Amino acid sequence: MKKGIRYFAVIAAVFLLAGVTSLFADDSGFTSFADETAASPLTWSGSSLVNTRFMTDYDNPENSPALLYPELNIAVSYSGESSDFKGSFTFSGNYDFTDSSAVSSYLSGMIDEAYYRAFLNGFSLEAGLMKIVWGKGDEIFTFDNINAVDYSDFMNGSYLDRKQAEIMLKINIPFAEQGLIEALYTPVFTPDNFPASGYWVQSDYTTLKTQLAIISKTPEEALNPENTNTLKHGQTGLHITNSFGGIDFGAAYEYTFLRVPVVDMRAFLVDPAQQINVTYDRLHLFGIEAATAPLGFNLRAEAAYYLTGDTGGTDPMEHNNKIQYLIGFDRDLPLHNLSVNIQERGEVILKSGEIKANGLSDIEYETDGEYTSNIIAGDIRDTFLNGNLTVKFSGAYSAEDSGYMIKPGFDYTIADDAVVKAAYTMYRGDTDSLFGQFKNNDMLEVIFKYSF
């Protein structure tokens, strides 16, 4: 047994054990003091925030409004002996009740998550509207494909905020000391949501809109999206994780759909009265992940293989197989409280020669001949005032198109539950680049958040 001395013996009595006698595993259950003192098994919490954005369009100074986004989040949970329920709901101050679809969209968007968990003998079961996060990345992933992403405000907010909950059934089976098997089924597939208006409309959509305007059509009229709200669009997933010898590792398999849609314009190009069909490729997605922390570095890596039906790359109307990978680290620096976090995510579309051979008829054809993409993202931050003030400088760079985003800012904790955040975001690059397409959206963002 390690002979340990607790200089802070008093606290150590609480914080840790010193030279304790060995105690063998006994999973006979336990009760948290918090549970003992809770007046009711039903608890609630939440936060309110006001997000103010001062847009700064240098080319059109008159188009630089101040935008206000108030929001209220309420989370409720019920904790029973061997089950619990968790629900979280978001009430946005910005809504459009002018048509029924907007109302429907608003109401469905209110439910952030709502699910039930049962803790049974040797496994647990979860069912409901859920968000899952699979992978070791830090807000950037390669095979976390089950939930849809809402791109309405995708350059801002957190990764989890952008995710949309999916109805699913999930089983969790523990094994070994730290191992976990997760298996899930979603009856339907929800495609990603791309905005048709607002500040974060993507350039591909804007281009399509401009082209359709020539024939007096709108994208809404011309596009015929596949109905994915059917049982044949179900998804399944299996995720196994464990930890051994200081390394966390895992593997995943998902029977899902590629989130990049197939935009089939063939019929439309022959007869503009026809619609543009938007469908999704079936996908077998394989992923592996690992994380370890040697010498003060938190290292993480992921890799994913996207196996579509077009393994030969010859079908111009189906996406080719592709590989995604992620490597990254974060580390505290030996100066004040500085820390740095850097990640790189890459993608390689396989059989790109076949795409080139197919030419413009291939849905993946790129005029610049680039079939790889690499994004480097990171931040450096320091904390002051006993952690109450965090100053950070974030940025991201898209290697292939040289576009970039930089975001200096700070978070200041005014009181225990009240935080003010401010950041200035700048986008630069060509108008068709990942970040440059938003170069008129530079903004100063000030967020006041109160948690309760």
Added chain:
Amino acid sequence: MIKKTLLFMTFVFLLSTASLSALTGREIMQKASDSIEAASTHSLVNLKLIDKNNSVSTRIIEMFGKKNSKSESLSLIIFHSPASVKNTRFLSVENNGRGNDQWIYLPALKKVRRIAAGEGNKSFMGTDLTYDDMGARNIEDDIHNLTGEKKVDGRNCYVVESVPQNGIKSQYSKRVSYVDKERMVPLKMELFDKDGKLLKIMIMGNVKNIQGHWTPLSTSMENVQEKHKTIITITKIVYDEKLPDGIFTTRFLQSGRL
């Protein structure tokens, strides 16, 4: 007979006094450590952070500690308040023969993240305690010298100076511990920075005997250089509770349930 008994008791008393006086600094620190031996600890702790303007912020955490069948220390911390960090969970697993494993679950990310254990001189949750302050330090890592005796809060204490052995890393150049002679519980500690200047003072109070363990229920740690103080109050503590191994897993971090 009475005389003989008194003589015997006096002899025993003198013998024990002589024995105590002969304690070395290392033995005192070992006894201080041994005095809190338990199969497990489970506690609810209130942390009050007080800055130089007397502005106060409060955190409530729940802590669990035990050793596994391989005699490796397991510790779990659950954050209950403030609301902004509620349900954040931190797990540390000591490993024989290699560095500790540490993970944190952040509800805002819905993810368990492995974190490096090497930066122990960083503040724990904005308090005046560092991660190293809360962890184990091998007795062999320091040279302990008994330098005298002093009274702290009316109680007789050994004064032990501890300095790191050559080549052993430490965030402090020296620690001076005042250990209660009777209860073998430290009542005060002075911590010196790398330049040898006094950095922090730790004072323990409200010492109660709980399940046979002398436990200071109130501790203050003041950073005298930054004029910032943390008051730690144990509002509830249970020793030797049967804590399931399952709560010391990344699975528990993720779900918060067994």
